[in-house]
Amino acid sequence: MSDRTSTINSNEVGVFTALQSVVGRYRVPIGALLLVFSVRPVVSMDLLLGYGAVANSILIWMLFAASFNILLGYTGLLSFGHAMFLGIGAYVTAIGLARFDSPFVLSALVALLVAGVVAYLIARLIAQKGEIYFAMLTLAFGTTAHFVANYDPGGLTGGTTGIAGGAVPAWIETERGLKYVSLGGFQFDWYFFVAAAVFVGLLCIWQLVRSPFGRTLVAIRENRDLARAMGINTYRYKVWAFTLSGVVAAYAGAILEVNEQGATLSLLTVQTSGDVILMTVLGGANYFFGPLAGAFVWLFAEDFLTDFETLVLPLEQFPLIRVDLSGVLSYWQFFLGLLFVVAVVVAPREGIWGLFRSVVKKAVDRIKSERDNA
C-alpha cells in the first residue's frame, strides 16, 4: 500500500515538475496572454472603474512602455525622445489611410519601416555618445519630430489639429460609440483585436530580450567597457537595439491610431516621452512586466482617481462616514509622483513590480517553511 502511494506520488511529481519547467520557461508569454485578456474584465469590475473603455489604451501603452524598456531596462540607454516613434507609427498610418486611401496593413507596414529607418539613422549618429549627451540628443530629435508634425509639411500632418477625418480602416465599425472589427464575415469587439495585437508585440519583445542578441544587450548594460574588451561591438548592438525598440513603438502607435481614430499632436510631445520613462521606472525597469505594471497603474490611477471623489465608509448602503476627496484627488498626478519618488529612492530599478514580486516570494517562502515545519 505504502509502495503504491509512493509510486503515484513520484509520477505526480514527475508530471508536476515537467509542467513546472514548461511554465517556468514560458512564464512570460503565458503571463502576457493572461494579462492582455484580463485587463478589461479587471478594470470593468464594479469595485474598480466599472467600465472597460480605458482598457484599450492601457494595453497599447503597456506595449509602448515595454518597447521603451528594451532601451532603458535591457540596454541601459535613457532616451527622452521615445514618443517620436509612437508618433511616427500613428502619423504615418493615419497619413496612409486619410491622405492616400491605402489599406491599413500597408500604411502600418510603411509606418514601421519609416520608424525603423529614422531610428537607425538617429542611432548611428548618437549611439556612442555619453549618457547625458545621448539623452539630450534624443530630446532634441523628439522635439524636432513634434516641430515637423506641427509645421504641417505639404498638408500631410494637419498641424495642431492632427489627422482626424478618414483615418479609420474600412474594417472598423462603430456602433453606439463602441468599436467592432468586422473581418471576413466575422464581427468581434475591438478590444480582442487590441489584446491580440499587443500580445504579438509583447511576444516579439520577449523573444528579442531572451535571444543571444538580447543577452548581449544585457552584458552591455552591465558593463560597457568589459563588453568591448570581451569582443562585443557595443556601438552596433546599441544602434540595433534603438532601431528595433523604435519599430515596436511604431507598432504600438499604429494600433493607437485606430483606437483614437486618428493621430494627434499630443502623441509627439516631450510629455509623452516623459510619461513613458515615468511608467517604466515606476513599474520597474529590471523586469519584463515592470513597464506593463507601471503603465497600468499610471493610466488606471488617472481614471480611477479622477472619478473617485467621495469616500464612503464602510459601504454605500451603510454610510457612516462620507469624505469629500474631490479637492485632493484632482491632484492625482501629485500622488502618483510621490509614489514614483518613493519607488526611485527605495529601489530605482525594482519599482512596483519588483515590490510585488518580493512580497509574493516572501509569502511563498513562509507557506513553504510552515508546511515543512508541520
Next chain:
Amino acid sequence: MPETDTGERPGTEADVTDAALGATGLTKRFGGIVAVDDVNIAVPTGELRAVIGPNGAGKTTLFNTLTHALAPTGGEGYLHGEEITHVPQEQRPHRGLARSFQSNELFNELTVLENVRIVVQTSETGTFSFGLLGDGRSQHVDRASEILESVGLSRKRETTAKNLSHGDQRRLGIAMALATDPSVLLLDEPTSGLGSKETGQITDLIRTVQEDLGLTLMLIEHDMGIVLSISDRITVLNRGRVLATGTPAEVQANQEVQDAYLGGMKEEI
C-alpha cells in the same frame, strides 16, 4: 635605444615579427604626461612574461595600449607577426588577444555562468551578430561550464557575480578572458587583494592554464615571490620606459633595476 646589459636588446624588427605579442616605439601621452614612453617589447610564443615596476610606471597603461582600450599616441603593435596597431579593441579578442582587469570588472548582476556564457557566445559569433532566435541562456552552456570547471567555479555557477568573494571574482575574471579562446593573455594583477592561500591557488591556476593551453602570457604583478617563481622573463618598467628585460636572475643582477626598484630585494630572496 637604451640597451640593457642583460637579456634581449628590446624591440628589433626581427623580435617583433617572430613574437606572439610585440610593440615598437609604443607611446601613450596624456597631455604633458608620457605614461608609456617608446616601449619596445616582444614576447615569444609560449613565454610567461611578467611586467613589474613601481606604482605609476605605466604597467596598466601599457596593457590598455596593447589591447587598444586606449589608442596609442605613437608606435606599432603586433600580434603573431601581424601589425594590429589600428585594430579596434573589440576585434582583438577574436584575433586571440584577451585580457583581465586589475579591478573586478564583471557583469555584476548576472550569474557566474551567464558572465562566461556571454563571452563564449561572443567568441563564437563575432563582434556583432543578429542572433534573434532561440533562448540565449541555453546556448554555449557546455563550453562555459567547461571553463568554469577549469578555474574551479563550477559549484558557484548560479551565484550572482557581485555576490562572489573577492578571490572568486578574480577567478571569474580569468575565466571570462579564457572564454575568448585566447592565444595571448594579459593578466593585470590577478592576485591583488588576495590572502596568501588564495594567491597560491590563483598562481597555480595561471600555471596550469598556461601549460594546458600553451598560452603566451603577460602578467602585471607586485608580489616579487610570484614573479620570480613563475615567469620566464621579466620586463621592468619605470616612468613609462623599459628599464630592463631578462630572466629573473638577470633582472635581479641588473644594477639599474636594483637602484630604481628592487632596492634591498636581493638579500630577501
